[in-house]
Amino acid sequence: MxxxxxxxxxxxxxxxxxxxxxxxxxxxxxxxxxxxxxxxxxxxxxxxxxxxxxxxxxxxxxxxxxxxxxxxxxxxxxxxxxxxxxxxxxxxxxxxxxxxxxxxxxxHPDRLKPVLDAAIARFQMSQQMRRELIETRRALEERKVIDRAKGVLMKARGIDEAAAYALLRKAAMDQGRRVAEVAEAIVTTAGLLT
Missing domain, CATH: 3.40.50.2300 (Response regulator)
Structure with missing residues (x-):
């Protein structure tokens, strides 16, 4: 504000x-x-x-x-x-x-300023919690996609979970993208191929 x-x-x-x-x-x-x-x-x-x-x-x-x-x-x-x-x-x-x-x-006019200050503080706290909730939900959804992509890689390549995640990370770094974006592409591609 x-x-x-x-x-x-x-x-x-x-x-x-x-x-x-x-x-x-x-x-x-x-x-x-x-x-x-x-x-x-x-x-x-x-x-x-x-x-x-x-x-x-x-x-x-x-x-x-x-x-x-x-x-x-x-x-x-x-x-x-x-x-x-x-x-x-x-x-x-x-x-x-x-x-x-x-x-x-x-x-009551004499209570206006304290109530105004409290309302603004509560609103800002509420907004912060909403932002954190949105971020947490996004992170959870990304985690699910990453887990699915790891599963696809583990099955396709016959590798363990750690190796699948390392492969995702390397692909993300090589392409200059986030791990979640690479995972989404893998999951989408796997869905098209099955």
Missing amino acids: SNRLTIVVVEEDRDRAISIMDALQAGGDFDVHVIGNVSALARRIAALSPDVVLIDAGNPTRDMLEELTLASGPLERPVAMFVGGAAGGLAREAIEAGLSAYVVDGL
Whole structure:
């Protein structure tokens, strides 16, 4: 995220919106935009391309939570939702939907900065975990392909596993490619020949 954060505040009450803007401006160097009408919310948020979205939802229903979640793009940016009360089990759904913060007891200007900081930190942690999960899945898939290629080489050449892997590594180095790429080519070729 850049040094100067762009924050979209979704707040229908004009006086509360002004109070929130004042609290944000006092808490840091932010470019703050207020959306006072939730119609076409997704389009309006996308047009502003904010770094963070703060939503004052009062007492949200499940439908409202789903709409606001989809509109604010919690997987793209930190989103904090402030609600008036416990809202009957919606906290779990909100977090599962990807919200970075779900704050009960409404949006209080004096709590904005700490909640904003926590939402950004949680979002960054979540993004890191997603990247690591994607990388782990990719590595696992590559490992499976390499194992299949070793099996093909072991059967075709009558060699052991270590020799098959050494052959894969040598081919990869000779061709300036990754071992997984060479393994994929071997598996694909073997599939065509059988």
